[in-house]
Amino acid sequence: MLHLPPFEYFAPCSIADAVNLFAQYGDDAIFVAGGTDLYPNMKRRQFTPKVLIGLNGIDGWRGISNGNGVTIRAGTTLNRLSDHPTIRQNYPALATAANLVSTPQLRAMGTLGGNLCLDTRCNYYNQEFSWRQALGFCMKKDGEICMVAPGSPRCWAVSSTDCAPVVIALDGRVRLVGPRGERVIAAGDLYRDDGIAYLGKTRDELLTEILLPPPDGTKSIYLKLRRRDSFDFPILGVAAALRFASNGEIENARIVLGGVGSRPLECVESARLLMGQKLSRELIDAAADAAWKPARPLDNTDSTHSYRKKMTRVYVARALEALSEK
Amino acid sequence: MKQVLHLRVNGQAHELYVEPHKTLLEVLRDELDLTGTKHGCDLGECGACTVLVDGTPILACLALPIELQGREITTVEGLAHGAELHPLQRAFAELNAAQCGYCTAGMMLSAKALLDRETNPTREKIRDALAGNLCRCTGYEKILEAVEVAGREIKK
């Protein structure tokens, strides 16, 4: 059996306590909510924190509240999220994405905050210690070079969160609380294009809330490419959100790809092409083509990178087609 | 360092003295001798260690007992009422839904959570509910049947 490395465990009751604890232990500590991402990595010795700060006991850590849009507490489990009537009604892409994460058991344990902060994945990295030892270790953990692109100065581990592309496409923001106070940033700014330093927050900042604006007629969809209909991480995710004017013209468009880079990839050019236009076969194809170009999957997930790139175009087109039908 | 831990498992309270990094799976098997909960991967990739926490299926290999104090944990050993088997247990045995038996505990607990919500689920719903439990023996066919039969039995 694989074992967790020993650690000291703290269960703060408030966000402030959690942040203070982290400040106290610094580099030795890691925040943990559902644990479904962290614990496998700890068992494989990607992380060996001396201190775990468990967040599940925090008062108000879970829950979804309506207001001007919706506020989702970071500790809300993925199954609660996907079952929530408001989310299903107003933000169906998010309900879909949450429901496509892994398995029922994982969704009962894993949280939205955890999924958004999911460690980037790479099949040279998500392996047991002895495997990585046989490989010679990669730069993301214990090594010097990127195994998938050995000449590269950076790590190309893949952003594999299902929910992040959707939250970004829906114009979501996230609240971060840290020792220097709190801030609210656009969800897209939570990510950086680097497989190691993939988060746009400091380690001592805690993601506490996800804020989504009122849907305002926005239609959204999430499509996921993976080998099996359960368990698997996305090897391509497409989140698309469109708002149509009454005359059928697109007023607002956002398309975000997951699983094809170290961060969710926003298809700015596709959105630009769609704005102010009515959907047509030609427009969909042009937008899909524009999304296909910047997608740069590498050979470090399931399936082949050329197939994943090819599918970018197909999945974006299909997402737009589906939105045109809704 | 070991800590005192209060766990409720199958309706029974336990006071344990364990290190906080021991997963629920290790505590169930090694401390409580509840070896009916199996391990297939230890990484959340197979569902063999599925147990119920307050009626919801979770994976014991990725759960810390320290976080589950005060919750009701159910393992395969807690499915039967005394000597009377749960309808799922009877159906799994009688319909040959357990071949090697290694996924059986997790499979039945995922199914129990479903049948506790609805006794007459569609095949689609059964598939969705059990999609986190791998089986290598049965091709799932007899498992689907057993869950349906158990559901009908519960409804009676």
Added chain:
Amino acid sequence: MSNVIGTPLAKIDSWDKVIGAAKYADDMNLPRMLHARILRSTMPHARIKSIDTLDAEELPGVVAVITGRDVPIEYGILPSSQDEQALCVDKVRFVGDAVAAVAALDVETAERALQLIHVEYEPLTPVVTMNEALDETRDAIHSGEHADHHNIHKMVALEFGDLDAGFAEADYILEENYFYQGNTHLALENHSALASFSPDGHLTLWSSTQTPHYVHRALAKTLELPASRIRVVAAAIGGGFGGKTDPFSHEIVACKLTMLTGRPVKITLTRQEVFYCHRGRHPVLMWVKMGVRNDGEPTALHFRTMLDGGAYGSYGVASTYYTGALQTVTYKIPAYKFEGMRVFTNKPPCGPKRGHGTPQPRFALEIHLDKIARHLGLDPAEYRKQFIVDDKTKTVNHLTITTCGLRECIDRVVEASGYGSEKRETRNESQESKIENQKSKIKIGFGLACGSYLSGAGLPIYWNQMPHSGVIVKVDRGGGVAVFCGSTDIGQGSTSLLAYIAAEEFGIDVRDVRVITADTDLTPVDLGSYSSRVTVMTGNACIQAVRPLKQKILDAAAEKLLVPAESLSFRDGEIICEDDDARRLKWTDAVVLTEAKHGTLSGTGSYKPPKRAGPYKGSGVGVSPSYSYAACVAQVSVDIETGQVRVEKIWLAHDGGRALNPLLVEGQVEGSVYMGVGEALMEEMTYRGGLHKAPSLLDYKSLTMNDMPRVETFLVETNDPEGPFGAKEAGQGPLLPVPPAIANAIYDAIGVRIDETPITPDKILKALEEKEKGRTARFGPKNFPNAPYPEPLHVEPPEDAPRLERKKG
């Protein structure tokens, strides 16, 4: 007679499984037990220069550390392949090869200690691909005695009948290359072994093994202990599929450590280690040349295989022969040439997985036939039916067909699926689209394929004259019956089967029968759960053990009832006179009478398959008491834009002879279909260099409940004279037709051939691109390496084998 045989009953060991009480090896603990872990090679190919264990030994909590020098004696499952060491002494041959072991007070300490063992390696160039194995400038993985030539482990060439004449008679000859990818068993239970050594020199091993008898032999050899002082017990087994049929390093290591420390020692492998143990399906490259007449009648078949064996022999010699043995048992083939070769590579060793060496050639052959049928404009189902082998005949390579229900199998699946009728249509996956309809993107197709498998190997692994299976039956004066047999139940129900047979024979309730299995101290030898041998062999042994006992009981009852023994029968817990049913005795009373008369009531039975090996070297592989048959229709939908294949439904008819418990036979069929669909679409062992790419349950893709198609099963019950109550095998055969049926269905749907597994979306898109460009609409191997196959051994076919009728010239 009672009504047990043929009745859908629960397995007798199901009850312990559903309450969580069944004890698998890792569920067992003994007082003072130590936990052991194995250090494994991080190099695919290297010489071991030194191993320093001092730091590990000094870690508090560590009790013992051993290396290869402590257990240097070579072993292996086949007498001809004694090429493994429990811990490598001089050389490591794959990433994962065992190098040293630690026993400690707890697992975590043992794991920490592994990090403190310092191994100095001298790297050698790894041999990773089959082409590299053929390159003689690369280092040899094994010394000469273990290989036919350099890195070629085994070479074989056999020719039956006149091949040239056969091809000369052909109107159409088709040649093609195929590749079947390697994959693994992925039993949900990781291997585990618990060993205990008593001060009087008795060693006991509880292990998740399908073959306690062969583990017994390997322990005696490697530990230099008399076999009489070793007891091997198979614990409850959490799935096998062939993955637990070799003696394993960790079993020997656990025993050595308990002998050294005097404390029980348990080793449970991690999932990654199980991937390294492997012994799974060989990757096989195949070249097929088949000649047929215009009506499709086969005139000659030339079949060449190359197996990527991985680092050790394992069952590989047998696997090599199996890639050529069973091509002849389905259709009449008058001339057949087989060339096989297995090479060593620096990867985890391949071995037997469900279907052992036969799903690969069956995949190639059934696709090949589909191509031929379509070329000739014949219906693939009707075409096959014309040339099916007849009962009570021999094949060109001297295999004996007792019963063959293949024709009926084909009829059943064709009828149920509507195969061949015009029921296919394009289907619209998404709703009507305002933009442009998607209708043309999803294509439906149907494919058919057949298969056959043996009901147990006709020869034992160690050639000798002893039985393959032994059963002891004891009848207690309280009426209880105990059946003792060395067979191992891996979930298929072999233990229950013995109870059914005893209950049927004695006319008693199944619950009055206890079965004690898989314990070399308590039970007579059964060779193990492999080659689909258990039902036929243990069943026959059980009947043989029971029948003399029945006679004794009948005689005693006849004396008491004052009727002739011939008029009595066993029914519903009584012995009843068929002529006068007022004359009856309770079973328990009859047993008491009999014991009073004869003393302790017990019987023994032994089974040895009929001697049928042909008159040539290599004829031992493929012979069997009987062959099962299966036909499969697969319905698939293919998305031509994404290449994604969905297997919508599988119809499978299986001739497993009489179904002793239809519920269990259906379970074997459904499980086989599951595994076949997985192998066809996604399961694969992939490597980067010598390193396994995906040794985890997440990355090695196996079908989830959501991916599994509906299965409709038909049991075609021939009454085979060799089987107990007419039974044949069911555990492996139903897998064989599934992958080629899916490949044929994909062709039917989109007109491209995928001649290799797994059939992944990217391969489909590539084949579609080829089609679009007007090139061969195919994805698969383009050529076969130039390899030194030996001159074939020419074998005269038997009298009653299919004959080539000369029509030309």
